[in-house]
Amino acid sequence: MQVLLGDKEYFKSINQIKYEGAESDNPFAFRWYDENKMVAGKTLKEHFRFACAYWHSFVNDGSDPFGPGTHTFEWNKKSDAVERAKDKMDAAFEFITKINLPFYCFHDVDIVDYTKDVKDNDRRLQALVQYAKQKQKDSGVKLLWGTANVFSNPRYMNGASTNPDFHVLSHAAAQVKGAIDATIELGGDGYVFWGGREGYMTLLNTDMKREKEHFARFLHTAKDYARKNGFKGTFLIEPKPMEPTKHQYDYDCETVIGFLRQWDLLNDFKINIEVNHATLAGHTFQHEIQVAADAGVLGSLDANRGDYQNGWDTDQFPNNLNELTEAMLIFLEAGGLQGGGINFDAKIRRSSTDAADLFYAHIGGMDTFARALITADNILNKSDFKQFRKDRYSSYDNGKGKAFEEGKLSMEDLHAYAVESGEPEAKSGKQEYLENIINRYI
Ligand code: XLS
Ligand code: NI
Numbered sequence: 001m002q003v004l005l006g007d008k009e010y011f012k013s014i015n016q017i018k019y020e021g022a023e024s025d026n027p028f029a030f031r032w033y034d035e036n037k038m039v040a041g042k043t044l045k046e047h048f049r050f051a052c053a054y055w056h057s058f059v060n061d062g063s064d065p066f067g068p069g070t071h072t073f074e075w076n077k078k079s080d081a082v083e084r085a086k087d088k089m090d091a092a093f094e095f096i097t098k099i100n101l102p103f104y105c106f107h108d109v110d111i112v113d114y115t116k117d118v119k120d121n122d123r124r125l126q127a128l129v130q131y132a133k134q135k136q137k138d139s140g141v142k143l144l145w146g147t148a149n150v151f152s153n154p155r156y157m158n159g160a161s162t163n164p165d166f167h168v169l170s171h172a173a174a175q176v177k178g179a180i181d182a183t184i185e186l187g188g189d190g191y192v193f194w195g196g197r198e199g200y201m202t203l204l205n206t207d208m209k210r211e212k213e214h215f216a217r218f219l220h221t222a223k224d225y226a227r228k229n230g231f232k233g234t235f236l237i238e239p240k241p242m243e244p245t246k247h248q249y250d251y252d253c254e255t256v257i258g259f260l261r262q263w264d265l266l267n268d269f270k271i272n273i274e275v276n277h278a279t280l281a282g283h284t285f286q287h288e289i290q291v292a293a294d295a296g297v298l299g300s301l302d303a304n305r306g307d308y309q310n311g312w313d314t315d316q317f318p319n320n321l322n323e324l325t326e327a328m329l330i331f332l333e334a335g336g337l338q339g340g341g342i343n344f345d346a347k348i349r350r351s352s353t354d355a356a357d358l359f360y361a362h363i364g365g366m367d368t369f370a371r372a373l374i375t376a377d378n379i380l381n382k383s384d385f386k387q388f389r390k391d392r393y394s395s396y397d398n399g400k401g402k403a404f405e406e407g408k409l410s411m412e413d414l415h416a417y418a419v420e421s422g423e424p425e426a427k428s429g430k431q432e433y434l435e436n437i438i439n440r441y442i
């Protein structure tokens with residue numbers, strides 16, 4: 001990939017990041033992410049399809065509920081919104097090509113600032129879509145997915161497609177339509193629905209049944225629109241249990257799968273799993289990957305990590321090798337993603353104020369994924385990990401166990417077998433032994 005600069009170079013002191021191997025002392029190098037390395041029949045680049053999240057890297061300025069932004073953006077200077085947005089896109093593509101990310105993702109309002117005027121917003125987005133199209137062509141970087149931010153604007157305080165006021169729903173639709181048009185025009189692989197404020201704060205004022213029906217109707221309407229206009233990609237729902245609302249309708253993967261099945265959306269929708277959302281739901285990332293893979297809806301991943309002591313979406317960059325290796329075991333056994341990719345939905349800390357910090361963050365995230373995948377592949381091929389789990393279920397491989405799996409045994413048959421076979425012997429689950437295998441291959 002060639003570095004793509006605009007009129008100005010924003011990350012001046014930093015050159016393109018290259019793979020230098022585990023022994024390198026260079027903080028601006030990959031130690032594990034060698035994009036051409038083959039693992040389990042694919043290159044690392046093909047496995048991961050890493051993407052840059054426009055919002056965290058080029059919009060979020062480090063502000064928090066207690067204070068304003070701490071990150072100053074050189075590209076945020078011009079007064080004209082479209083010109084300012086073009087500068088931001090120049091900076092974004094410079095970064096993306098310097099760090100060697102093959103994809104990016106955005107919300108409509110990340111690309112260009114919106115006003116209250118729907119038509120003006122359409123015009124602004126269109127101008128930037130044309131600009132992005134040229135950037136994609138010049139760099140080879142592709143759009144992983146697009147989405148609409150229908151949660152930040154105050155009008156969405158009571159929800160977007162689940163808002164009790166139909167008028168607000170229509171504004172959400174106008175934004176989603178624009179973002180779908182942009183995604184189609186830019187050849188995006190997917191279109192994401194994260195239910196920002198699709199949920200409730202209190203049931204005292206909420207007709208939950210009706211809101212969920214509106215949500216399903218909205219998704220059908222959006223899907224039909226996109227298909228009619230030639231969108232061939234995947235629609236993705238991104239579960240999250242809470243934040244910003246107390247209870248979000250897309251709680252976790254199991255909830256979303258039930259919802260998609262109930263409303264006949266399983267043919268068009270898959271799931272975009274985010275690490276920190278999994279942990280907020282009281283699950284592990286690997287749990288959510290397994291649930292989605294088993295249902296055939298493992299679509300895409302939002303990579304980040306939470307904090308063990310804080311109970312909110314801290315969106316930190318991934319760095320936990322042990323946990324990620326467990327996730328990559330499931331990822332590999334599931335045959336990877338069906339389309340989709342791994343989007344760094346993660347932000348540098350408020351006090352990470354050097355231009356270099358964004359590079360360190362992505363280098364760390366990409367290296368951790370690469371190392372975890374390589375480790376997981378070694379575990380699957382070199383250890384008895386797989387065999388152990390297979391053997392654990394071997395009593396169902398023949399005889400009465402097999403007959404049970406095939407639905408051939410009644411409760412009376414099971415009772416008779418219990419009587420005849422006596423007390424079962426204890427069989428160890430060997431968790432510590434298996435955990436040691438992970439450590440050994442790291
Ligand atoms: C927020 C979500 C959001 C989605 C896209 O918690 O992760 O960033 O990925 O709307
Ligand atoms: Ni996300």
Ligand code: NI
Nearest residue numbers: 274276313345
């Ligand atoms: Ni999140």
